[in-house]
Amino acid sequence: MAKSPQEEHPQKAFGWAARDSAGILSPFNFSRRNTGPKDVSIKIMYCGVCHSDIHFVRNEWGFSEYPMVPGHEIVGIVTEVSSEVKKMTVGDKAAIGCMVGGCDKCDDCTKGLESYCRDTILTYNYIYHDGTRTYGGYSDWIVAEEHYVVKFPDTLPMDSGAPLLCAGNHCVQPLEVLWTQ
Numbered sequence: 001m002a003k004s005p006q007e008e009h010p011q012k013a014f015g016w017a018a019r020d021s022a023g024i025l026s027p028f029n030f031s032r033r034n035t036g037p038k039d040v041s042i043k044i045m046y047c048g049v050c051h052s053d054i055h056f057v058r059n060e061w062g063f064s065e066y067p068m069v070p071g072h073e074i075v076g077i078v079t080e081v082s083s084e085v086k087k088m089t090v091g092d093k094a095a096i097g098c099m100v101g102g103c104d105k106c107d108d109c110t111k112g113l114e115s116y117c118r119d120t121i122l123t124y125n126y127i128y129h130d131g132t133r134t135y136g137g138y139s140d141w142i143v144a145e146e147h148y149v150v151k152f153p154d155t156l157p158m159d160s161g162a163p164l165l166c167a168g169n170h171c172v173q174p175l176e177v178l179w180t181q
């Protein structure tokens with residue numbers, strides 16, 4: 001029998017979830033995985049509301065699964081990094097956009113163009129590599145592979161900068177390049 005969201009992973013999380021296509025979010029206790037060797041854990045400070053979230057919540061694209069925690073314009077503070085993490089450290093401002101994984105093998109993934117990967121794993125409403133569901137940023141914290149996390153500039157306000165993680169971003173690397181120029 002499939003595990004319930006609360007039983008999937010050892011780390012407790014809290015968010016706001018849609019339970020059906022009515023368009024209403026309600027409090028939701030779920031779980032996230034431990035910080036794996038390439039992962040970064042982030043305390044979420046802000047998350048933008050994108051119209052895609054509304055499409056997903058209302059099942060307007062026809063493939064929504066519930067309960068669903070939306071949110072893919074995530075900005076927060078790094079709370080934990082694992083041994084293989086290179087570019088982040090605890091206390092950094094960090095951000096996550098619409099995807100948290102790819103196949104890591106195709107031509108697009110190996111060129112850093114994961115947004116073109118046919119097996120892109122979106123930040124929520126998708127199935128992660130370990131077979132569990134992804135939950136988005138309308139929640140208190142998130143864990144993701146470092147490759148899909150970008151450093152957020154100290155010079156940009158976290159609240160008003162959050163929407164850049166979707167509308168301003170076409171894949172992970174270009175946003176970082178933009179911010180470092």
Ligand SMILES: [Zn+2]
Pocket residue numbers: 102103104105106107108109110114117118119120
């Ligand atoms: Zn790929």
Ligand SMILES: [Zn+2]
Pocket residue numbers: 050051052053072098166167
């Ligand atoms: Zn969006």
